[in-house]
């Protein structure tokens with residue numbers, strides 16, 4: 001089971017259909033609530049924490065699935081609905097989707113299709129606590145910190161590995177600040193040639209240097225009363241570090257080639273993947289500037305340290321990307337999710353997004369397999385495959401087999417049936433993984 005298993009509510013009066021969905025979803029590791037009538041569902045949904053997805057029959061004994069959805073729809077925190085319709089009810093289901101209902105399947109449906117749609121819906125939904133950056137405790141803490149400091153004007157320093165989401169955090173800080181309509185100006189200090197940095201940052205007057213044909217407003221001026229985001233701040237040359245310090249101390253600056261003092265009204269947010277104290281010790285970064293920009297420090301944790309976000313982001317990016325690239329795709333196989341959890345993600349969220357995009361574009365099957373997400377590992381022979389991937393596969397197999405054995409009271413034949421594999425195959429896997437039947 002995944003660390004943050006899906007919580008699903010079924011609204012279905014048919015005992016056979018309800019029971020089979022209940023069992024199927026529980027076998028997939030979901031937490032399931034099952035309500036038989038619309039009234040039960042409304043009471044249940046209002047009383048308990050909202051599930052990630054509601055799978056709802058359109059025909060119920062006391063009201064329609066549409067009524068259930070519409071009575072909850074006004075609440076912004078209401079979960080997405082996946083409707084089960086019969087032929088002839090598709091028009092109604094489509095109308096509900098347009099009204100924000102989520103998705104639908106037509107009976108009879110393939111269970112895996114239903115599950116994939118439920119997972120995609122859950123991925124699209126903002127996390128239950130209103131979280132924007134993720135569902136992991138670590139990112140919730142980052143988000144809470146951002147919310148606390150957003151209304152203040154003090155400088156913020158965001159640290160963390162490349163691709164972890166420092167710019168996303170800076171944008172959130174800006175968005176939650178006192179006036180989000182003001183500009184957010186992002187400057188990648190590593191990408192601008194040193195010779196141009198000063199005039200780009202502070203602007204220049206007409207005639208300040210050859211080619212300065214008109215007055216030019218720099219980033220500091222264009223940020224107005226918004227946010228000036230200095231990404232890769234450790235790469236600023238020492239001469240410019242001195243000017244940035246003056247800007248922060250005096251809250252004013254002069255354009256290159258000019259005398260007039262221009263007020264600086266923006267908030268400064270800096271980011272770096274380097275350890276700035278080491279840069280200071282090595283003489284590459286001014287200590288006084290370090291103290292000045294480090295008033296509030298927020299560390300964005302690497303993706304490998306927040307497994308709940310890995311699964312969330314996989315599904316979120318899949319829901320965004322797949323409809324545009326490969327409509328036959330259902331989602332990630334559970335082995336792929338396990339492999340993603342075991343992978344160290346050196347390029348963090350940026351790498352995850354790129355891998356999902358590539359996999360969704362090139363995958364041949366209906367489910368994204370580990371080899372779609374990690375083609376380089378698939379190219380190596382099994383023996384050379386990264387230990388993490390093989391170990392993840394074994395761990396997933398072990399869990400499924402042990403669960404099937406437990407549920408079937410240790411009977412190998414029954415467990416094989418539940419797993420959908422031959423009894424001899426199960427014996428062979430159990431021998432390889434040293435699992436005993438009782």
Ligand SMILES: Nc1ncnc2c1ncn2[C@@H]1O[C@H](COP(=O)(O)OP(=O)(O)OP(=O)(O)O)[C@@H](O)[C@H]1O
Pocket residue numbers: 132133134160161162163164165166167168169231271273349350353
């Ligand atoms: N919490 C998140 N939710 C959704 N997308 C995210 C999240 N964090 C990062 N991303 C996406 O990952 C990519 C990299 O994020 P971002 O540019 O913020 O990282 P960074 O830490 O600033 O990277 P760098 O150090 O290389 O500048 C972007 O496409 C961004 O939209």
